[in-house]
Amino acid sequence: MPNREPSINRPLLMGIQREAEYKEQLIPDYKGNPFIETLPDILETNDIIKAFAQYPQFEEEQRFWPDNMRMHAIYQLNTLIQPLPFHLDIFNRFSVMIRDGYKGRNPKDIEYKINFSKGFKEVFSSDDDLEEGCKLKSSASGFAVIGPSGIGKSTSIEKTLLLYPQVIKHRHIQGFGYIKQVVWLKLDCPTDGSLKSLCIDFFQSLDKILGTDYEKTMVNSRSTVDTLMPDIAHIASLHGLGVLVIDEIQNLSLAKSGGEKKALNFFTRLVNIIGLPVVMVGTFEALYLFENKFAQARRACGMGDMVLDRIINKKEWDLIINSIWDYQWLKKDTPIxxxxxxxxxxxxxxxxxxxxxxxxxxQWKAIGSKEEEISEKLITKAAEENLKLIRPYINAIKTGNREKMKKYKDLKAEWLSLNDYILNSDEQVQLFGAVGREHQRANDKKTIESIYYEMVQTGLDMGLEPNQNMELANEISNNKDIEISKKRRLHLIKVAQLLQSPGNSNESKKLPKKPAGKKKANVSVVSERSDLIYAFRKGLEKNIAGVDSLKEGGFIASFYEFV
Structure with missing residues (x-):
C-alpha cells in the first residue's frame, strides 16, 4: 500500500442532508434538470431579509436576572446578524450562480454523460492556454469577495450556504442511478499556503460529509496538484457539486503553489473544465486576484467581484446600532x-x-461596576481595556496614517492596483462601505484633472492670455459647488466674457499665420465683440458644444495652425 499524506483536520461547515423533491421550474433553462429542480425556491427580497436576520432571544424580565446569568445572556449578541444591502447581493449572486452552473451539467443530457464517462485526465493533460477566457461549454461563473477582517464576509456567505441543503439524495437518475448531490462545499485555504494541501482538504471534507473514503483512494505521498486535479474534477462531477467556496484565500502562497501560472491554471480550470462555480473570499492581502493575469482570466468568466469595507453610510450605521441597542441586559435602560x-x-x-x-x-463592564447603564465614558473604557489588541488597528484607521496602516495588510487595499482593476473590469465590481467612497474620490479627482486640462486647451484655442487661462481653469475645475456636468459650459461663458472685457484687444487675439501650402482657417478679426457671445449662445441653443460652435464660426483655429 502506498504511503499516504497525513490527515489534516480543519473546521468544516456542514449543512443539512435531505431526500430529493422535484419541483416544476418556470424558467425554461432550468426545466428538466434534476440538480436544479430539487433546489429551494428562488426567494423574494423580503424573504431573504427574514432568512438572514438573526437576533438573540430577549425578554424585558431578563434585565433583572442575576449578574452571572446576564453575563451569559449578553454573549448571544455574538450571533446577531442585521441584514444589509451586501447580504442581499451575496444571496442573489449565489442563487443565480448555482443554478447557472448546473445548466451545463444536466445529468439527463447525453453530452454530460459522455464527458463524465470519458473522465478528465485527458482534458487536464492539455497545455492549452486558458487566459483567453471561457472557451468550453461550461456555464459556470465565479467571483471574489474581498474586504478587511470583521466586516462580515465569511458570516454572510456561510449564512447563504446554510439556507441551501448541503446534500440532496437522488434515489435514481437515469444513466447514473443513486446520486448524492453536493450543493455546496466551503474550504478554508490552508495556512501552509499550498494548492496541494487545498486539494487534499477537498477529499477530506467530502469524506466527512458523505462518509466516503476518497482521500484514501486518491491521495498518496507522490500526489501532486496535477495528478489530483482530474480526480477532483471527477468527484465534483459525480456528486454534482454546485459551488466551491474557498475562504481565507490570502493564505495562498504563489511560491509554494508553483508560481503564478500554476495557481492561475488551477482556478481557471476549476471553472472552465469542471464547470464548477468558484467563489474566493479573503482580505485585502489577496489583492493578487485583481492584478495582471489573474484579473484577466477571472473577469473573462466572472460575475463581477465584491469589495466590502467598513460602514460609512449613516443609514446603515443607524440600522446596525438600532438593531443591537434593543438588547440591553442592564437594569437601567439607556435610550439611544x-x-x-x-x-x-x-x-x-x-x-x-x-x-x-x-x-x-x-454591558459586561456596566454590570461589573454596578453602573447598570451605558455611557460614552464606559464605551471608551471598554474599548481601551477589553479591545487592547485591536486598538492600534482602530487608531490607524482613525488617524488615516498610511505608515501605520501598512502594518496591517488586510486593513486597506493597495489603492492603485484595486482602483485600476475596478475601472478596467469587464463586469461591474460592487463596492460597499469606505472603499466605495475612496473609489468615488479617485474617480472625481481623475475627472477634475481631465476637465482642467481640457479647459486649459480650450482657453488657449480661444486666445485667452496663458496666466489668466490657467487661473480660470483651476478655479472652475476645483470648485466643488459646481456640478461636473456644468463646469465646461460655465468655463466657455467666462472665457467669452474675459475676451470681451477691457484690456483684451482683438488684435492680441489674432492667430499667427500658418505656413504656405496648408489649408487656411477662418481667423478673420471679428467686427463686433458681441459676435463671439452670439456664436457661443447659438451653439448652445442647438445643443452643440460651445467650443465646437466657436470653431464652426471661425473664432478658434486648429492646433495645427501653430505648427
Whole structure:
C-alpha cells in the first residue's frame, strides 16, 4: 500500500442532508434538470431579509436576572446578524450562480454523460492556454469577495450556504442511478499556503460529509496538484457539486503553489473544465486576484467581484446600532442618542464585528461596576481595556496614517492596483462601505484633472492670455459647488466674457499665420465683440458644444495652425 499524506483536520461547515423533491421550474433553462429542480425556491427580497436576520432571544424580565446569568445572556449578541444591502447581493449572486452552473451539467443530457464517462485526465493533460477566457461549454461563473477582517464576509456567505441543503439524495437518475448531490462545499485555504494541501482538504471534507473514503483512494505521498486535479474534477462531477467556496484565500502562497501560472491554471480550470462555480473570499492581502493575469482570466468568466469595507453610510450605521441597542441586559435602560452612536463609531470605525463586541464588553463592564447603564465614558473604557489588541488597528484607521496602516495588510487595499482593476473590469465590481467612497474620490479627482486640462486647451484655442487661462481653469475645475456636468459650459461663458472685457484687444487675439501650402482657417478679426457671445449662445441653443460652435464660426483655429 502506498504511503499516504497525513490527515489534516480543519473546521468544516456542514449543512443539512435531505431526500430529493422535484419541483416544476418556470424558467425554461432550468426545466428538466434534476440538480436544479430539487433546489429551494428562488426567494423574494423580503424573504431573504427574514432568512438572514438573526437576533438573540430577549425578554424585558431578563434585565433583572442575576449578574452571572446576564453575563451569559449578553454573549448571544455574538450571533446577531442585521441584514444589509451586501447580504442581499451575496444571496442573489449565489442563487443565480448555482443554478447557472448546473445548466451545463444536466445529468439527463447525453453530452454530460459522455464527458463524465470519458473522465478528465485527458482534458487536464492539455497545455492549452486558458487566459483567453471561457472557451468550453461550461456555464459556470465565479467571483471574489474581498474586504478587511470583521466586516462580515465569511458570516454572510456561510449564512447563504446554510439556507441551501448541503446534500440532496437522488434515489435514481437515469444513466447514473443513486446520486448524492453536493450543493455546496466551503474550504478554508490552508495556512501552509499550498494548492496541494487545498486539494487534499477537498477529499477530506467530502469524506466527512458523505462518509466516503476518497482521500484514501486518491491521495498518496507522490500526489501532486496535477495528478489530483482530474480526480477532483471527477468527484465534483459525480456528486454534482454546485459551488466551491474557498475562504481565507490570502493564505495562498504563489511560491509554494508553483508560481503564478500554476495557481492561475488551477482556478481557471476549476471553472472552465469542471464547470464548477468558484467563489474566493479573503482580505485585502489577496489583492493578487485583481492584478495582471489573474484579473484577466477571472473577469473573462466572472460575475463581477465584491469589495466590502467598513460602514460609512449613516443609514446603515443607524440600522446596525438600532438593531443591537434593543438588547440591553442592564437594569437601567439607556435610550439611544447621536452621541452614543458617534462614540461607538469612533471606537469601532464602522467594523461590524468590533462594534458588536464593544457593545457586549460595555454591558459586561456596566454590570461589573454596578453602573447598570451605558455611557460614552464606559464605551471608551471598554474599548481601551477589553479591545487592547485591536486598538492600534482602530487608531490607524482613525488617524488615516498610511505608515501605520501598512502594518496591517488586510486593513486597506493597495489603492492603485484595486482602483485600476475596478475601472478596467469587464463586469461591474460592487463596492460597499469606505472603499466605495475612496473609489468615488479617485474617480472625481481623475475627472477634475481631465476637465482642467481640457479647459486649459480650450482657453488657449480661444486666445485667452496663458496666466489668466490657467487661473480660470483651476478655479472652475476645483470648485466643488459646481456640478461636473456644468463646469465646461460655465468655463466657455467666462472665457467669452474675459475676451470681451477691457484690456483684451482683438488684435492680441489674432492667430499667427500658418505656413504656405496648408489649408487656411477662418481667423478673420471679428467686427463686433458681441459676435463671439452670439456664436457661443447659438451653439448652445442647438445643443452643440460651445467650443465646437466657436470653431464652426471661425473664432478658434486648429492646433495645427501653430505648427
Amino acid at each position: 442618542n447621536d452621541k452614543l452612536k458617534d462614540k461607538l463609531y469612533e471606537e469601532s470605525q464602522g467594523i461590524i464585528d468590533i462594534v458588536v463586541k464593544l457593545f457586549m464588553h460595555t
